[in-house]
Amino acid sequence: MVSFEAARALWMRADERRRWIGDDHGDPYETALITQRVSVEMQISLKELLEHLRSALDYSARAVCAACAPLTGKEKIYFPIAQPSARAEDFRGLVGKNMPGVIQARPELIAILASFQAFHGPQNLWLSDLATLANVAKHEYLEVNESAEVPHEITLIGPNAYMSKTHSGDIRMDGRGLTVLRSDPSRSDGVGRMGxxxxxxxxxxxxSFLRDAMPQTLRIVEELEIALLDA
Incomplete structure (x- = not known):
């Protein structure tokens, strides 16, 4: 279907921006950490990435609706994204509002759509995060943060390989991000600063967010397309 093809094309555009941002030495991400400044180009690249991901989901939702009933072109169709505090029993109403015709023609898709939501499990919190970020009416999403005091432990796990455990306060971080840890040699209590x-x-x-959002967005597009083909 054309809409799913467009959704995958949008995802690929998002992936181009993700690869530009990078996650290794010499990439714009590391440059921002070292200089403690996020460039305008990086802010705009992230904005484009987020918009492409959200649009990929909306294109997929339109493809599903088109398969359920003829569209006039005037419908307002959006991929339904529930807030983390939403109740599972209320999700059916959100699907009815955002994806007209689905409840009547393909009610079994409600369970599939619900499985992607934050109320289904904490592994899906990225989706509500994406909705929040895509609705921010500015391009300055990013800041270089530096925790004032970060307790950390550095453990040797192999030849020239170390594992660092840190506590980052109220920032959600799962250890998959790129950080700069600046130890304080004048202290002996394992406290330093983490950027x-x-x-x-x-x-x-x-x-951490991108490593959830990128593959999971593509998974949603593919699972919805498969669900329609299996009908």
Whole structure:
């Protein structure tokens, strides 16, 4: 279907921006950490990435609706995204509002759509984060944050390989992000400063979010297309 093809094309555009942001030495992400400044180009690249992901989901929702009933072109169709505090029993109403015709023609899709939502499990919190970020009416999402005091432990796990455990306060970070840890040699209590890029509207480390949002968005597009083909 054309809409699913467009959804995958949008995802690929988002992936181009993700690869530009990078997650390794010499990439714009590390440059921002070292200089403690997020460039305008990086802010705009992230804005484009987020918009492409959200649009990929909306294109998929339109493809589903088109398969359920003829569309006039005037419908307002959006991929339904429930807030983390939403109740599962209320989700059916959100689907009815955002995806006209689905409840009547393909009610079994409600369970599939619900499985992507934050109320289904904490692994889906990225989706409500994406909705929040996509609705922010500015391009300055990112800030270089530096925790004032970060207790940390550095453990040797192999030849020239170390694992660092840190506590980052109220920032959601799962250890998959790229950080700069600056130890304080004058202290002996394992306390230092940790620098990282934070998505301020949702208080989450950037790479941690992208490593959820990128593959999971593509998974949603593919699972919805498969669900229609299996009908």
């Amino acid at each position: 990282f890029l934070c998505l301020q509207p949702v208080r989450r480390e950037l790479l």
